[in-house]
Amino acid sequence: MVGKEILIAIGIPLLAFSIGISLMMFRRKIAARIQRRYGPNFIQPLIDIFKLLAKKGNITHGIMYDLGPIIALAASITVVFFIPMPGMKLMTGSADVIALLYIMVIGSLATALGAGESANPNSSIGVARALTLMLGYDLPFVIVIITLVLKYHTTNLYAIMQAQAGGSWAMWVLPLSAIAGIIVTYGALGEHPFDAAVAPNEVATGPMAEYGGKHLGLLMINHAFHIYIELALFVDLFMGGASNIFYFYAKMFVIFVLIIFFDEVLPRFRIDDAVRFYWRWPTILALIGLIIVLVK
């Protein structure tokens, strides 16, 4: 019994990481094909991570600089345990969706603090933009979450997922909220046009400007987790989770490819325009969705 629990404790983060990193691999390939390139080796992201972790010329700017990526990765691993996987409640009984919103913030906050100590103005500007964007997409996101909670009369993520089993996905029942939800997921992943925070040709990848070597390696692992978390949350909330891990992966893949298609062809929003956008269209959609559920 204990053996099984240990297996889950090790297996779940590994599974989440594999899903995230494989999506990153597909992403490189798909982006290349859209730009009519051949693209890198399929497992290039994984090679990059090992290369970065093995580097001997690491630099540091202080204790918080080190702790930033460490806490961010630890927090991402933590979050994975609170998002249900197919057939597995994991630890959703200990923290509901409201608590999850705040557990998910730990990682962003840690990265921001680490970037802050790097004493590079590019990093600070990047963090300021990232946080501003977060305030932007959080407004429609909380409205969407509230809508789902009211619809399914529970804040337990696993219960919300179960209630959609058998094809009555929230995506079909609450289409407006789902559209708002996917725009929020899009922004949370920081893809074009919402990539002002890391804009390489403006602020030199923003928060990551000073990071290199093993720090950057951890941040890349963290990014793989981040992709998994955002997409898994969307699939659990709107697409009824899945009956097995392959369907789960397929759903995430579809959403991710959809996002990449937009990402590759769109330019960049100025950060205040991004906030205005989020406070206008997704918010209006989400509010209409909320009112529909309230009135019913």
Add this chain to the structure above:
Amino acid sequence: MMNMSLGILLATPFIGGILAYLGGKIHRWVRYTLAILFSVLTFCELFFYYGTESANLTWGKLFGSLLVLRINNLSWLFAFIVTGISMLVVIFSVNDMEEHKGLDFYYMELLFVEGAMLGIVLAGDLITFFMFWEMMSWTSYILVIQNGEMSMKAGYKYIIMSIIGAYAMLASLGMVFGKAHSLVFSNVANALAKSSPGFVIGFFVLFGAGLLVKAAIMPLHTWLPDAHSEAPSPVSPLLSGVLIKMGAYGLFVLFYGLLSVQLLGNLIPTILPVPLLLYIVQWLAAISIVLATFLAIMQEDAKRLLAYSSISQIGYVVLGIATGSSLGIAGGLFHALNHAIFKSLLFFAIGAVIYRTGTRNMSELGGLIKKMPITFTGALIGIVALAGVPPLNGFVSKWMIYEALLQKKEVFLLIFAFVGSTGAFLYLYRFIHSVFLGQLPEKYENVREVPFLMQIPIWILSILAVLFGVFPGIPMKVISKAEAFFGITPVKYNLYGFPQGSAMGALKVINISSVLVTALIVVLVLFYTLPKSKKLSQYDTYAAGQIVTPETKYNYSYGFYMSFGRVVNPVFKWSADKIYNAWARALKVFGDYMRRVYTGNLETYGSYIVVLLTIVAFVILIGGRLW
């Protein structure tokens, strides 16, 4: 015997204040010792009352109404905040205020404020309540105006608004005294239960206005940013951490002690999930949360930023208390305790920075993490707790308030609460980044960590923030008993959180924190087995090929969220202050006209009398009646 000691408890800080004043005439260390001793003594005495369901002491009689002191679990909770934070403030003051003049008087006032606030929470009737309420206003006013002209102005605004609030409160006392002939809480409650709806609404509005001024709920908040930022460093935690909580305490007593949810519900038939009067208070609180958060984001002065943050956080407290549901009230009370902890912690941290650097302008600071690591750790715990991120204390109370609002389906209020909370990440990051992270200016190369006495409050509050976050059951024990005392069914809880059924979902903070800590250990081990890193100076950074020197380091600190400002600035063309100033101008114009009538000249007044008598005589002559 037990009853008399309630008087002793209340008298301790006052005696301590006077003794510290006299002791200061002998030697400064006599003053410090006495002040610390008596503030610690008050805190310790309070623990004799831990778990007391109810104890009363009648200490006098005025206008035929008994004057009563009482303690129950609610009073105990707030007395814990008052005495605890005051004790830390006294300890912090020893080093921080040493350059200051008139210290004997300062310590006396400090202990008097503590005594006054203790009096408020121990009051068992409205006269005692009002007496100590007024005492709190003027003693804290004197503490605010210690720092020269700017603080005088801030204090002036503070005392004017307090007086207006107090008049409203006094009027409500007069109203209810005419009906109940006694101002003991239970008698007032009985009288109000039998009164007409109009009377109750009048009482609610007048008494509530006095409380909302102190709780700094918009639009009655305008005194707070000035007073809290201009006050001396050790006084700000007292104002922000404790004094505004008195407003929240008063509101609780008003809603559930003097009135009740049933009474408020019967008052006006309503389709809303909560009684209309509470609903209006909730909306004021929700608007406070969002607007104050946006204002805090745009501040350049660290203490002003924290002051605006206080307005928004007290909004959560009031929002929770006014839900009328057991979970929401418990969340509000818990948040009052938590806010006292983390906001005092943040004010102590910035106080420590001001002590070493002499400025609170965030764009002049930076990089202090390397010089003041303990202060930084305190500030970090403070911001994480305030942001409501697990596993620290602010998370649990905010979670409770959100769940309560969800249960009641008050979704629009909930959206406001969420946005305020996300906005908090912005100003909190700005605070810690501009002060402790970023680049260290050369003039602060020789800054050291603060003396040990100033570290004590930071240590204690940091530990409490973690403790109450991981084990919310500890404070919930007192809170649920306080709820039971006021006839509210207590919410289900256990040591680690809330089981299924107490809210819409369950919460077990210990699980979140243990997963987090385990993951952290794993990643730490991984990190430190990888090749070691080399330490670089802050000038050795990527700057697109340029060489960074102390002159050209491009620290990004001023106008941190300027781009966000472009989004929200249109809203801030409006401000409550402008409206009040317009009122003041209108009043002045009115006064100018009145001055033409009241010339101060005896002959003019004589002619007025003649004119008036003529009119009266004329009216009577033509057969009219005057009344």
